[in-house]
Amino acid sequence: MKTAGTLAWIAAGIFVLAAPRFCDRGMLNDLWNLAFAVILASAWNLLGGFAGQVSLGYSAFLGIGAYTTVLLSLKEVNPFITLPLGALLAAIFSIIIGLPAFRLRGPYFTIATIGVAEAVRVCATSFAFTGGSSGLRMPAGSFDFTQNYYSMILLAIDDRHRDPCKEECVRKRARRDQAGHRCGRGGGDQLDEVQADRACDLRGAGRRRRRSLCDQLPVHRTRSGF
Amino acid sequence: MQQFLSVALNTLLAAGLYATMAYGLAVIYGVMRVINLAHAGLMMLGAYVTFALFTRFALDPFLSLVIVAPLFFAIGVALYWIIGRHVTRAGATPSMESLLVLFGVWLVLQNLAYLIWSGDTQSILTSYTMKSVKVAGVRLGVPSVLVFFASASSLIFLNILLDKTYLGKAIRAVTQNRDAALLSGVNANRIAATAFGIGTAFAGIAGGMLSTLMAFTPDFGRSFLLKAFCIIVLGGMESVTGAAIGALILAALENGLAAYTPVPTSLQDAVSFALLFVALVAFPRGIAGLLSERRTAVR
Numbered sequence: 001m002k003t004a005g006t007l008a009w010i011a012a013g014i015f016v017l018a019a020p021r022f023c024d025r026g027m028l029n030d031l032w033n034l035a036f037a038v039i040l041a042s043a044w045n046l047l048g049g050f051a052g053q054v055s056l057g058y059s060a061f062l063g064i065g066a067y068t069t070v071l072l073s074l075k076e077v078n079p080f081i082t083l084p085l086g087a088l089l090a091a092i093f094s095i096i097i098g099l100p101a102f103r104l105r106g107p108y109f110t111i112a113t114i115g116v117a118e119a120v121r122v123c124a125t126s127f128a129f130t131g132g133s134s135g136l137r138m139p140a141g142s143f144d145f146t147q148n149y150y151s152m153i154l155l156a157i158d159d160r161h162r163d164p165c166k167e168e169c170v171r172k173r174a175r176r177d178q179a180g181h182r183c184g185r186g187g188g189d190q191l192d193e194v195q196a197d198r199a200c201d202l203r204g205a206g207r208r209r210r211r212s213l214c215d216q217l218p219v220h221r222t223r224s225g226f
Numbered sequence: 227m228q229q230f231l232s233v234a235l236n237t238l239l240a241a242g243l244y245a246t247m248a249y250g251l252a253v254i255y256g257v258m259r260v261i262n263l264a265h266a267g268l269m270m271l272g273a274y275v276t277f278a279l280f281t282r283f284a285l286d287p288f289l290s291l292v293i294v295a296p297l298f299f300a301i302g303v304a305l306y307w308i309i310g311r312h313v314t315r316a317g318a319t320p321s322m323e324s325l326l327v328l329f330g331v332w333l334v335l336q337n338l339a340y341l342i343w344s345g346d347t348q349s350i351l352t353s354y355t356m357k358s359v360k361v362a363g364v365r366l367g368v369p370s371v372l373v374f375f376a377s378a379s380s381l382i383f384l385n386i387l388l389d390k391t392y393l394g395k396a397i398r399a400v401t402q403n404r405d406a407a408l409l410s411g412v413n414a415n416r417i418a419a420t421a422f423g424i425g426t427a428f429a430g431i432a433g434g435m436l437s438t439l440m441a442f443t444p445d446f447g448r449s450f451l452l453k454a455f456c457i458i459v460l461g462g463m464e465s466v467t468g469a470a471i472g473a474l475i476l477a478a479l480e481n482g483l484a485a486y487t488p489v490p491t492s493l494q495d496a497v498s499f500a501l502l503f504v505a506l507v508a509f510p511r512g513i514a515g516l517l518s519e520r521r522t523a524v525r
Contacts, residue, residue: 054325054326100503100507101509106321107261107321107325111455111459111502111506112502112506114451114455115500115506117495118452118504119496119500119503120448122492122493122496123493124450126493
């Protein structure tokens with residue numbers, strides 16, 4: 001039974017890695033979206049699932065990653081450099097927001113995160129350097145779709161792979177935090193948020209790239225979802 | 227002086243509308259300890275219902291409030307019996323489930339509106355939409371003045387309801403202590419349903435009035451929801467008077483920033499959302515809570 005499971009995992013791994021060889025573009029897009037969902041879900045799970053703090057403000061971090069990538073790419077920086085940079089910026093922003101926000105618990109935390117995400121969105125739509133409400137577009141051909149696909153798949157696989165270990169330490173930290181909460185205000189689990197954001201944000205960068213390359217649509221702001 | 231007068235009048239007009247948006251949230255929060263994320267969806271629905279009444283039956287948007295309010299009261303009561311009663315609990319803080327389920331309701335309402343009215347931007351153009359009146363030398367749009375009077379009368383109505391009637395007394399009792407209210411024979415479930423209905427009716431009224439002031443899409447309402455949050459957080463979550471003061475503070479801040487600072491009006495919303503964040507973190511018990519904390523500290 002166990003070997004069957006392992007074999008299935010290996011088969012699935014080979015399939016997603018070899019997919020660009022024999023799948024058509026629509027199928028690849030679907031796989032890309034799957035990886036996208038896996039990464040975002042894992043990112044959210046770190047904070048929402050293990051640490052028990054529901055944030056509806058991930059779109060802000062996603063947006064920071066996306067804007068970092070597109071702004072740097074317009075200056076002809078290699079996407080593989082912009083990816084970690086976007087992650088870093090989102091992480092820094094999440095610390096700035098997280099330090100005060102983690103004084104709040106439960107729904108109050110959630111509302112605060114909605115507020116932050118909306119404030120970031122409003123800023124992004126009104127500043128000139130972000131292209132206002134029509135957004136920005138990646139320069140054509142700056143990131144090959146196959147490369148993009150592999151980055152996403154690797155990130156998604158990597159993310160799943162690390163989870164059991166992470167789950168334990170985050171759980172522990174969350175428990176400690178809960179204890180802190182009972183006797184007043186809990187202490188920081190900012191690290192988790194940072195990790196979550198980093199994963200989340202790499203994904204944002206990937207998405208922007210794919211959009212601009214394959215269908216040349218103007219870049220969509222993360223308006224639809226917190 | 228003229229500019230100050232203009233800012234003050236505009237603040238007052240905006241505060242009336244903001245208070246209407248926030249009262250619904252405050253009443254629901256007070257009775258059910260639930261943060262009604264669906265409020266935005268209900269405001270949007272209010273705007274569309276007003277729009278539908280206006281286009282189908284040529285009903286004046288302000289007259290249609292008479293239909294919208296009871297209709298939304300019924301919607302609210304139904305929502306409570308379908309969803310709300312399963313997520314209410316007696317504790318001091320709202321449950322995460324209630325937040326998520328109401329967020330879901332909001333998404334459903336939003337997509338329902340996309341289905342029925344499509345994503346096109348709609349607006350209501352009446353004969354007085356473009357007209358303005360001069361009050362003490364300040365030009366004010368007729369719709370905003372009408373909105374102010376409509377909100378003021380609905381707020382007065384709510385205050386009378388809460389102060390003078392048995393229902394209001396029961397709502398206040400449940401707000402203060404659900405268990406004690408239950409012990410003294412108040413049917414807390416029915417009161418909660420009524421309060422949810424009242425809150426929803428206020429969302430509908432606010433949406434209907436917003437539709438006369440600006441264009442709307444099914445996505446509309448989010449920024450107003452956050453403003454309403456900001457107001458009730460400033461006002462100390464469950465106090466209706468607090469909500470009025472919070473509305474005044476927010477409106478004064480927005481109008482003052484627009485008039486006296488170079489902050490562009492497109493960033494106005496960002497200011498109120500930042501204020502929400504700061505208010506939640508710095509004084510989660512509202513302005514009143516902050517003041518009473520000071521007082522105890524001084525003592």
